[in-house]
Amino acid sequence: MWCSIKSLCTVVCSLACGLVLITRSDAAPAFEDSIAQRTLACTACHGDQGRAGPDGYYPRLAGKPAGYLYNQLLNFRDGRRHYGLMTHMVDVLSDAYLFEIASHFASLQVPYPPPAPPTQRAAPEVLQRGRTLALLGDAARRLPACADCHGRALMGVQTHFPALLGLPADYLTAQLGGWKTGQRRAASPDCMARIAERLSDADAYAVVSWLASQPVPAQTHAADAPLAPRPPAADLRCGSAALPANASR
Amino acid sequence: MKILARALLGLAALAMLAAAWLWQTNFNDGVDIDGPAAAAAARLSPPEQRARGEYLAQAGNCLACHTARGGAPGAGGLAIATGFGTAFSSNLTPDPAHGIGQWSAAAFWRALHHGRSQDGRLLVPAFPYTHTTLLTRADSDALWAYFGSLPPSSTPTPAHELRWPYGTQAALAVWRALYFRAGSYTPEPAHDERWNQGAYLVRGVAHCSACHATRDALGGADWRDLRGGRMAAQGWYAPSLHDPRQAGLADWSVAEVARLLQTGVAERGRASGPMAEVVFHGTQHLSDSDAAAMAVYLRALPQAAPAPPPAAAPRSRLAAAGAKLYEQHCAQCHGEQGQGQGQAYPPLAGNRAVTLESVDNLLQVVLYGGFNAATAGYPRPFGMPPFLLTLSDQELAATLSHIRTAWGNRASEVSAAQVHALRSRTATAALR
Numbered sequence: 001m002w003c004s005i006k007s008l009c010t011v012v013c014s015l016a017c018g019l020v021l022i023t024r025s026d027a028a029p030a031f032e033d034s035i036a037q038r039t040l041a042c043t044a045c046h047g048d049q050g051r052a053g054p055d056g057y058y059p060r061l062a063g064k065p066a067g068y069l070y071n072q073l074l075n076f077r078d079g080r081r082h083y084g085l086m087t088h089m090v091d092v093l094s095d096a097y098l099f100e101i102a103s104h105f106a107s108l109q110v111p112y113p114p115p116a117p118p119t120q121r122a123a124p125e126v127l128q129r130g131r132t133l134a135l136l137g138d139a140a141r142r143l144p145a146c147a148d149c150h151g152r153a154l155m156g157v158q159t160h161f162p163a164l165l166g167l168p169a170d171y172l173t174a175q176l177g178g179w180k181t182g183q184r185r186a187a188s189p190d191c192m193a194r195i196a197e198r199l200s201d202a203d204a205y206a207v208v209s210w211l212a213s214q215p216v217p218a219q220t221h222a223a224d225a226p227l228a229p230r231p232p233a234a235d236l237r238c239g240s241a242a243l244p245a246n247a248s249r
Numbered sequence: 250m251k252i253l254a255r256a257l258l259g260l261a262a263l264a265m266l267a268a269a270w271l272w273q274t275n276f277n278d279g280v281d282i283d284g285p286a287a288a289a290a291a292r293l294s295p296p297e298q299r300a301r302g303e304y305l306a307q308a309g310n311c312l313a314c315h316t317a318r319g320g321a322p323g324a325g326g327l328a329i330a331t332g333f334g335t336a337f338s339s340n341l342t343p344d345p346a347h348g349i350g351q352w353s354a355a356a357f358w359r360a361l362h363h364g365r366s367q368d369g370r371l372l373v374p375a376f377p378y379t380h381t382t383l384l385t386r387a388d389s390d391a392l393w394a395y396f397g398s399l400p401p402s403s404t405p406t407p408a409h410e411l412r413w414p415y416g417t418q419a420a421l422a423v424w425r426a427l428y429f430r431a432g433s434y435t436p437e438p439a440h441d442e443r444w445n446q447g448a449y450l451v452r453g454v455a456h457c458s459a460c461h462a463t464r465d466a467l468g469g470a471d472w473r474d475l476r477g478g479r480m481a482a483q484g485w486y487a488p489s490l491h492d493p494r495q496a497g498l499a500d501w502s503v504a505e506v507a508r509l510l511q512t513g514v515a516e517r518g519r520a521s522g523p524m525a526e527v528v529f530h531g532t533q534h535l536s537d538s539d540a541a542a543m544a545v546y547l548r549a550l551p552q553a554a555p556a557p558p559p560a561a562a563p564r565s566r567l568a569a570a571g572a573k574l575y576e577q578h579c580a581q582c583h584g585e586q587g588q589g590q591g592q593a594y595p596p597l598a599g600n601r602a603v604t605l606e607s608v609d610n611l612l613q614v615v616l617y618g619g620f621n622a623a624t625a626g627y628p629r630p631f632g633m634p635p636f637l638l639t640l641s642d643q644e645l646a647a648t649l650s651h652i653r654t655a656w657g658n659r660a661s662e663v664s665a666a667q668v669h670a671l672r673s674r675t676a677t678a679a680l681r
Binding site: 029031033035037038039040041042044045078079080082083084085087088089090091092093094096097100 | 317318319320525526528529581582590593617618619620621622623624628629630631632633634635637638639678679680681
């Protein structure tokens with residue numbers, strides 16, 4: 001009896017193993033001479049098709065404007081953003097190739113994951129303050145609204161302004177903090193650095209809390225053109241690098 | 250008493266003689282840095298001279314060290330880790346205060362040829378004047394003209410942070426007496442013109458042995474030697490070009506070697522890590538003629554006798570466990586049998602970079618991933634993901650033990666301790 005159960009188990013196990021193997025070899029995509037294949041090194045951390053890593057640390061790349069992604073790649077390569085693993089990845093890549101990689105991820109319009117439940121919910125008055133900063137700004141502190149540059153829907157504007165929704169609070173906090181301490185920079189003149197230095201810690205917490213609590217709208221594409229900047233934004237020039245000469249968009 | 254006094258006197262005399270010889274060796278180079286001809290040469294730099302200088306600066310990869318990440322080209326300030334502390338590259342732009350704007354062409358020549366600064370100080374040999382000493386005066390003047398054409402940058406050069414006594418003039422004088430002779434390249438009549446052109450580039454301009462020579466405990470070497478060098482501060486090993494089991498090129502064609510230098514990728518090998526930087530910033534800009542000349546020289550290097558292949562050892566449990574991890578993490582690109590995928594992904598079976606005795610390079614590639622250099626000849630390289638954060642020391646040891654012993658590869662297995670050693674030496678910088 002024992003023996004037959006054991007052999008039955010063996011048979012079932014072998015079958016299961018066979019199934020697993022078959023499934024996996026079926027699932028392993030064949031090699032293709034494509035930019036997606038070339039950038040498997042990126043999606044290993046940033047998630048399939050650049051949908052974001054599972055831990056909130058590696059941000060989404062898919063659908064972000066090409067100019068924004070291209071500038072971030074340059075920033076890592078040229079020492080304005082700091083993460084050794086990332087710098088190493090782009091160290092010996094040309095401007096033209098970095099732009100091709102950026103354009104590839106920009107072209108991927110893939111669904112956002114359902115929002116992660118917040119680890120701690122900010123107080124209603126904090127969320128209200130965050131909403132005001134994001135949509136209206138604070139003229140007294142010469143703070144433009146996020147929406148002035150990042151679009152009315154906060155889903156980004158072509159070709160250089162990224163979406164602010166659909167990002168984990170930890171990531172947003174780390175980026176704003178990085179800008180405040182100079183750890184994250186953009187090409188000079190660095191408009192976000194000027195904004196971050198005018199932003200108090202409490203306001204940074206408020207705006208991050210509100211942004212991270214917002215659902216991603218049905219329409220996730222970056223807007224085509226920026227709104228006319230409101231008056232506070234007029235003294236904030238952004239110096240991000242122009243797209244390479246051979247850029248098609 | 251008298252004998253002791255005599256002995257002391259004798260010792261003092263010897264010390265003075267030694268000091269005089271050291272001074273003579275190091276400081277009596279006879280270059281008049283204020284000579285009028287040199288000053289005139291600096292003023293009269295035709296565009297051809299600047300273009301030649303730019304070409305040499307690329308071939309010699311000068312700006313890779315003399316530019317900080319994101320800094321103005323040639324403005325220096327890059328921290329260079331050495332076994333003796335950190336050296337900082339200098340500002341080569343024509344800024345009068347912080348660059349070399351006040352230098353003469355002769356002073357620049359003296360720096361390349363004798364390793365001395367404008368003010369006469371002995372330079373730290375992180376600057377490879379051990380190699381640039383071979384450059385002709387015409388090439389030195391061309392480089393001078395090119396650096397003079399860069400936009401001036403007022404970036405100050407930080408002071409070196411070398412452990413005592415390595416940065417002192419006395420220590421440098423002794424080091425130079427041991428390892429440096431000012432020289433010029435004299436063509437060797439036993440070899441043809443192309444070989445000699447290659448020798449001038451390999452030994453001088455491109456200073457290949459700065460990494461590929463086997464250095465001793467004081468960082469000195471025979472600078473003609475390309476027998477493999479441990480780049481301890483970087484955690485890489487520059488393989489021997491004299492050894493067919495490492496990076497010897499005797500059985501490659503001239504075209505294949507030239508292709509590796511110019512594109513970073515050849516049929517039987519590719520440049521990664523520090524060599525990818527050399528290709529990206531430097532050798533991809535070589536003319537066809539110069540790349541071929543370097544290939545001729547490198548192919549002709551004397552080769553170690555091929556050792557009999559080691560007997561195949563029975564596969565350990567570690568390597569067997571690695572086979573599963575290989576299938577899971579590596580086989581999709583490198584193939585079930587380690588056969589690779591065309592030009593995209595290198596084979597691991599029979600790959601010398603995989604079976605090198607030093608496992609540093611293999612570990613670097615697997616821990617940190619990366620791309621081959623994007624060059625004009627290979628503009629869209631494929632990437633390798635980093636496994637630093639996904640595989641443990643034990644898992645990496647198993648995987649690498651597998652690929653070093655499978656498919657006919659016969660190299661030693663890798664221990665978790667080896668993985669841990671390199672990871673702990675390099676990971677802090679990588680995650681900053």
